[in-house]
Amino acid sequence: MKIAVVGTGYVGLVTGTCFAETGNIVTCVDIDQEKIKKLSSGQITMYEPGLENLFLRNQKEGRLMFTQSLSDAINGAEIIFLALPTPPGEDGAADLKYILGVAEDLGKLIKPTDYKVIIDKSTVPVGTAEKVKNVILQSSAKVLDVGKNLSNAFDVVSNPEFLREGVAVEDFMKPDRVVIGTKSPRAIKIMNELYAPFVRQGNPIIFMDEQSAELTKYAANAFLAVKISFMNEIAQMCERLGADVDMVRKGIGSDERIGKRFLFPGIGYGGSCFPKDVQALAKSADEVDYDFQILDAVMKVNKEQKLHLIPKINSFYSNNLSGKHFAIWGLAFKPNTDDVREAPAFVIIDELLNAGATVSVFDPEAMKNTEYVYGNKITFAQNQYDALRNADALIIATEWNEFRTPDFEKISAALKSNAIFDGRNLFENSQMENLGFHYESVGRKAITTLRK
Ligand SMILES: NC(=O)c1ccc[n+]([C@@H]2O[C@H](COP(=O)([O-])OP(=O)(O)OC[C@H]3O[C@@H](n4cnc5c(N)ncnc54)[C@H](O)[C@@H]3O)[C@@H](O)[C@H]2O)c1
Incomplete structure (x- = not known):
């Protein structure tokens, strides 16, 4: 054809x-x-x-x-x-x-x-x-x-x-x-x-029919955004109640009615689809005089979730980030893409720069697209370890596979504060504790051991 x-x-x-x-x-x-x-x-x-x-x-x-x-x-x-x-x-x-x-x-x-x-x-x-x-x-x-x-x-x-x-x-x-x-x-x-x-x-x-097909797409994306946001709220509860979101995730995901996928908490969804589609469905609801309450909550939860690591970082540095230098691993809104539209990493970069900190970044594919946005306001590293040079702490914003089993010795040797703020829960708490990192993630206990 x-x-x-x-x-x-x-x-x-x-x-x-x-x-x-x-x-x-x-x-x-x-x-x-x-x-x-x-x-x-x-x-x-x-x-x-x-x-x-x-x-x-x-x-x-x-x-x-x-x-x-x-x-x-x-x-x-x-x-x-x-x-x-x-x-x-x-x-x-x-x-x-x-x-x-x-x-x-x-x-x-x-x-x-x-x-x-x-x-x-x-x-x-x-x-x-x-x-x-x-x-x-x-x-x-x-x-x-x-x-x-x-x-x-x-x-x-x-x-x-x-x-x-x-x-x-x-x-x-x-x-x-x-x-x-x-x-x-x-x-x-x-x-x-x-x-x-x-x-x-x-x-x-x-x-x-055409109408049902058109609505099916919005329903699919909005449902997934609800699922992610629900888990992000459960993660917030875990942090406050001392539970471990990984355990809760496994506990509920094995229920066939819930399913294992889309249950990973993190620093919010981004990309070119979920944010705009949730917003557009909410607007469609407005137009037919329907108050689609879950969607309003999802948008609010996601906006706040993108900032989830910021209070943790602030608190670790006694609310003074001025002069601090951060390495960020991951810029794309998710792994295996160079798409940075609505990327949570950008919200973190903005917050750090506004607070007077400096930032070095590395992403396997999204460097060029990030450069279009930030130009020379941040430093673009050659590789993930190069980003750590002179950094006080490491922040993980995208769960690229190559970040999952890094050389922790190298990380530890490079970071001034030996601190990792992980927005994607890449590492095990026990491992981080043994390695002596200060390690904060999403929906899990903070590891506060400090070697340096
Ligand atoms: N990106 C995704 O993962 C994804 C998944 C499912 C659905 N969608 C939907 O598919 C649609 C397209 O998304 P995308 O991510 O491919 O967008 P995109 O921005 O990557 O691509 C759109 C392309 O259309 C071109 N264009 C604009 N006006 C044109 C015109 N008059 N004639 C010819 N080309 C023109 C642009 O130059 C651009 O190359 C959107 O509605 C999006 O919501 C996207």
Whole structure:
């Protein structure tokens, strides 16, 4: 099948590459000239495990192309994916200007005799498929001859994306489920064919109406944000009551109704999805006069959780961070990505700089994206140990695997205060106690042994 993917960011590039991998001819289009230039010349524009190989192979085989022209991209393509940004507007609602702008352009390009399925992969509020359809019809009416229209020339389908950054290729190639919102038999047939190679193990393609598909995506992300925030609140209780959140996590996670995943406490969720999607769902609720109380609590809990380590650090240094130097390991909002959008590490950096401290950072993939934000306000280290040079303490903000079993001798020798503030609970308390660190984490007893 011939496919156009509009928007070549995280979702668009993974979508385009994975559909090319199953033999389709894919053209990805983006308005970002630099991005298209790089991709066209075989340079990948983001870090995502496993993606580069697929990208290079399919590009070489002529199944994956890049262009800046929407018209070229959709020419001959029966399938058009929209993988466009839906950032929060000023009021917190999803801003649909990118999606509706492209819908307007599509209305002028689609021909009445040339059927297309337009598939919305972006995360959008309920009613967006209907809006896209209306904008296309209205825009086409401006260019079509009298008596002609596009009413039988296209269907708009909602196909929310559930991939997780860091394991996006795996998630896309073997999805737990594919959700498709459409009532059009023609679109259903095409979507079934398109996704068949991805569900060979028997995972379901769930067909539903457009509205339910649109809400499913928000419900999924909001539920996960609730789960994380709930555990973060349990961690707060553990610290106050002397319980150990790791034990509580294992104790509840073995209950099948609860499940083991998404129960790890930490310094809050970030990224390009959960924060904006929780906010957008709350706004959608407002618009239909429903007070979605859990969501307000989740947003509040998460904002506070990002600051969780700060009072601990302040207290350790008697509320005087001026002149102190901190090493931070981990900048990306989670491991295996270079995405720093809404990253908890940035909240910590801001707090430390405001308090008069200085900061050295290291992240295996997110250094460049962090440099765009902080420039020379912080020091960018060559590796995780280089970040420790002249540092008073180490702060861990992202749970990269390579931070899990570090050389503690090296850490101890470098740190002036021998203190580690761990926002991701990477190490065991007993181990830290034996090694003589001052060690504070999330939802567990503080280890206050001091060797220096
Ligand atoms: N990133 C994720 O993990 C993830 C997962 C599931 C769903 N989503 C949703 O998917 C959507 C896209 O997210 P993303 O992370 O890929 O965004 P992104 O910002 O990484 O990429 C969006 C791309 O669209 C391009 N673009 C903007 N206007 C355009 C236009 N008129 N024509 C062509 N290209 C245009 C931008 O230049 C950018 O490259 C959002 O709604 C997001 O919520 C994201």
